[in-house]
Amino acid sequence: MAASGFFFFLTKMKKKVAIQGIKGSFHHQVAQSCFGENVVLEECVSFREVITSVLDNTSQKAVMALENSIAGSILPNYTLIDNSNLQITGEFFLNIHMNLMGLPGQTIADIKEVHSHPIALLQCANFFNQYPQIKLVESSDTAITAKRIQEQQLKGIGALAGPAAAEIYNLAILADGVHTVKSNKTRFVILKAKDLAYDKENVNKASLRFELDDTPGSLATVLNVLNNCKLNLTKIQSIPVIETPFKYSFFVDVIFDKYKHFEKAKKLMEIMTTHFKVLGEYQQG
Amino acid sequence: MAASGFFFFLTKMKKKVAIQGIKGSFHHQVAQSCFGENVVLEECVSFREVITSVLDNTSQKAVMALENSIAGSILPNYTLIDNSNLQITGEFFLNIHMNLMGLPGQTIADIKEVHSHPIALLQCANFFNQYPQIKLVESSDTAITAKRIQEQQLKGIGALAGPAAAEIYNLAILADGVHTVKSNKTRFVILKAKDLAYDKENVNKASLRFELDDTPGSLATVLNVLNNCKLNLTKIQSIPVIETPFKYSFFVDVIFDKYKHFEKAKKLMEIMTTHFKVLGEYQQG
Incomplete structure (x- = not known):
């Protein structure tokens, strides 16, 4: 690798933001709001892996959900931050908007199973009370099923995720805004390694x-x-x-x-x- | 119906305790600890239905989980109690012990899917990290899959539930104590209709x-x-x-x-x- 390539590589590494989940998830949406549309993601399968990614310097920053108005505080994440000695350097409040999505051409009547993150399933429980034939299945992230539906052209399966997921994975929105509490905000924090200096001018x-x-x-x-x-x-x-x-x-x-x-x-x-x-x-x- | 039969019916109705879930669930375990081994249950599919069951007098009491040391406060349940005007008349702390169970003769290597309540799945996430081939599926209650495995003699499916479920539904315990945090207590409360008097002598x-x-x-x-x-x-x-x-x-x-x-x-x-x-x-x- 030439020197310039190496430095480019280093710079790119430094800018990585670790999230739980994949492109199209709410964590991705927050990362874009905080670090720009083209933020480079490190997609992690668990919050534990998000922390590790910052600790071993794979990512410079992380975005992590801490609490929402439906499920309350996400206590394990408080414990992860506390035990890892990462520092919170910012916060972001996101309005959670849930859509039911599937392959273009499908309707709700075609859907047999809906996969999503357990908290997302909880947030939309009232909507699914009307469709007892739909089986709710837990997945690690809201966007991952959207991706899988597109890649494997899965019929009969729906994903429950934010509007970005439908756009990224070319899915049709079968039902818009299916979350029970309409003003449901989730609070996310930005994390960095403890020894990393950052601008404290506007700290309040x-x-x-x-x-x-x-x-x-x-x-x-x-x-x-x-x-x-x-x-x-x-x-x-x-x-x-x-x-x-x-x-x-x-x-x-x-x-x-x-x-x-x-x-x-x-x-x-x-x-x-x-x-x-x-x-x-x-x-x- | 003869008069004595009618009164027997009335008495039996009065003694019903509403829980979310079915026999063998943690709510059942708490109902037994508070009201005796042979407590008559009203098995509900949601916490909302539990509240309704007390409000419409189908049940005289309800048992409801309010917080645990893993998932934190169950905020929607606070809101349900608050909005329904039911009163809390007691509390009970249960040590949560999770077992992985399946049909007798099965081993963990045979299990392709494990079904349980989303919070239960969260509580055992570390254990399942060792078994990436096992798909985790959300169900409404910890015990319901145990019942289904027995009724339909399902191979390849595991349930994640308390020891009582294995006993009631004749399942084999494939792994004992698979919850991550070993001293994981859940706090349950007892609920009654607001206008119902109860003994306040020992209130503290x-x-x-x-x-x-x-x-x-x-x-x-x-x-x-x-x-x-x-x-x-x-x-x-x-x-x-x-x-x-x-x-x-x-x-x-x-x-x-x-x-x-x-x-x-x-x-x-x-x-x-x-x-x-x-x-x-x-x-x-």
Whole structure:
């Protein structure tokens, strides 16, 4: 490989964004919104593989769903971020729009099986109540069945995915907007390796994790301190620490006007809580 | 129908417990733990149907999963309880133990497809990473495939369910304890119609729902009040109110020693929050 080719190769490597799923998935849609139409994807079969891809430097960044208004927080992803020591460097809210799609010429009456991600199937459960003859089958990603239907020219099979999947894999939309809750937003975060510097100029949000003993008022005390430091909460989620009864861990998101306020709060939190950790500092999405 | 038969019928109806799923499911296991081995079940295909069964008086009680340590809070179930005005009258924590089962004589090498509830499939994802040839298929309940395998003598199909399912449907356990996180507890609640009186003597826990505007420190203020009233938090979960940006709803569980402390807190919460609601008062599980 010539030197210029090598550098081109390096640059290309550096720009890869790891997602769970393939082209046409909601993760792809978010990657395009954040990094441009022609973003180079590293398509992974699991969230665990997404993390590995950043840790071993195959990808420079990752896009990961963290919570939605139907299925709630995706706790395993919080744990993956926490354990891997990746940092959250941004967030993005996507309006989830689900279409039922199949080969051109097919109608809903032809469809015997619909394959999609389990959360997507949950999000459209009400729609499928009208079609008890359709079998719902779990797949690893929303777009993968769309691709398979096109490649293998599968009749009788439908995919449940976003509008982009129908376009990329040349499928017909058999039913548009089949998700139950119409204003269903999913929150995605952008992840990078911990030692990678990034622009903190516009930072006004942070994701924190800490543990508290089950002593009365311990959480109220922490929230008072955050409030005194002029930090405002946008999310709080308690999780029992499995190994230790009566101990709780908290995932908290805060927004702030001035970074120095957040810095003061961090110093206090380090003293007041155990296992305090900043999962990321970034600009509000 | 003779009068005695009619009363027997009535009594039997009254004792029905609605669950999502069928005999051998985890919901069945919890119903047995709470109401005895021979509990009469109303087997429902969805959580929505479980609620309807109590509302139309087909069942007197319901058992419903609310959260687990893998998938987090089951937010749609919170919403169902909230919207239906059923009350939580008890809770139960179940250790989830997953077995892979099939027809006697089969081995894992024979299995081409495993069917189970999407959350159950998630809970055992690591185990199935070793068997990429096995296709994971979503079903409405953990036990339903176990039943189907037995009834139709299905070879090549495995079910992922609790130990009770293997026993009830005479299946062989092909792999024992295939869940990833070994101390995976699921929290279930018992539900009754709102107007139904029940024994409140041992009440020391309550589930609350309220909304707060996104004004700085509003949550801290509420938690201070709960603390001043000697209530202790065991769970907190914020959910953005979809229709109203910057408004949050909270699901909070509190425990207390004296009911009068809780009564005082209720009066204060009614003034300090909007849409304040007690989802249930019960004895800690």
